[in-house]
Amino acid sequence: MRQQHMTFQAIEVGDGADGRWAAYARALWQEMEGLLTDEGRTPDGADRVRTLFGTHMPELVPVLHRLAGQLDRPGAEALLTHAALRPFSQSCTQIGRNGTLLRNYDLRPDQCEGTIVSSCFLRPVIGMQDVLWGLLDGMNDAGLAISLTWGGRSVHGRGFAILIVVRYLLETCDTVDEAVDRLRSLPVAVPQNLTLVDPTKAATVFVGPDIPPTPAPDACAANHQHLPVTDEQERALRTQERLRAIRAAGTDVAAMLKPPLYRPADEQGSRTLYTAHYRPTEGRVTYHWPGESWQQSFGDFTVGSRTVTLGRVAGKS
CATH class of the missing domain: 1.10.10 (Arc Repressor Mutant, subunit A)
Incomplete structure (x- = not known):
């Protein structure tokens, strides 16, 4: 490997x-x-x-x-x-439960900024930044956390990239219900799945240019939405397998660092780049890689850098 x-x-x-x-x-x-x-x-x-x-x-x-x-x-x-x-797409897995948001972000390393940012544009927000001020995932000082996955459908329309939608919701909303309500007025360019967590609620919502915001059956997501997954899609993305696995594992960080949730490089070079474990009620997030982690918080944000090894499965050298 x-x-x-x-x-x-x-x-x-x-x-x-x-x-x-x-x-x-x-x-x-x-x-x-x-x-x-x-x-x-x-x-x-x-x-x-x-x-x-x-x-x-x-x-x-x-x-x-x-x-x-x-x-x-x-x-x-x-x-x-x-x-x-x-438009761009990424293969990720995420779950919200009991005030915790846990997600794996999968993409080619050269397509990810890899920047954890602490900002105060309108309010304190910490998250994994992309395209200069958008967010792949993040939390705010009200205890709301949000992450995204690609919806798995090749549809594109006029609207916003999901990165700025995550930023906007975290800058302007305090709760899951408020954020979901705000989503109804936001045009989104590409099918995406958002998982949202606050101190009392967790939800996943399917969004896209051709559908209204649609609640998912539970607060977890991989890379499909309401339509059936074809055999070809499943072979390429293993989206249903990952969704079953994360439903069974819950918010277990160790499970996220092992297959099928942890994904070594595929033919296109996409792989799991990091695992993010948000505890927004505590104002804390820990980024995990096999054998290494990095914690950040509103009370103790540490500027610096970390070089990590990708493709190493937990428990294997």
Whole structure:
């Protein structure tokens, strides 16, 4: 089994006004700029996505202007709306139960920023950042935690990348019910599954450009939604197998670090990059890899970096 090293970093960016976020974002700009669609590069397209953002995420408009101004790059504001990004998909598994959110994030290492960020754009939020200020998963100071998985369907429409939706919900909502209600007014570009946890409730919701937000049977998800999974999809993603496994395991971190939930590299190079264990009522998250972990919290956030070994299954050398 081929192993690979990946470096994760943890940064604090405050409200985005003091240059720390901009220094981070400028270093990635050339790579990120390639994610902008052709339409988003036109004046009309940029106007459209700015209007969409202002209509659906008005609370974040001042933050958008602040970050785009700090970044000071052509096309920055359009890209930061996350409403003109090329679609992407990832294979992940997640579960919410008893105030805990546990998830595996699976992707090619070169497609993940690997940045844990502590921010205070509108309120304190900690999470795994992607595309400069979107979030793959995270929690806020109210005790709400959210993570995402791809919905497994090749559909694309006008709307937001799910990364900015997770950011928006954590910045503006206190509870699962509030976040689910807010989802009803947010257009989402690609089918995705969101698992949400607060001190008293856990839920998974299917979203996408062609469906209204739809509650899942329980608070866990892999990479399918309401439609049957074909044999070809199952061979490629093992989504039903992983969903059965996580339902049986519950919020057991050890199970997430072993197959079938822990995924070594596939033919495309996608693999489990990290396991995140959120305890939002305590304001704590622990990122796990086989043989290693890194804890962060609102009360004790540690800036720095860790280089970890991917592809090593727990209990095996």
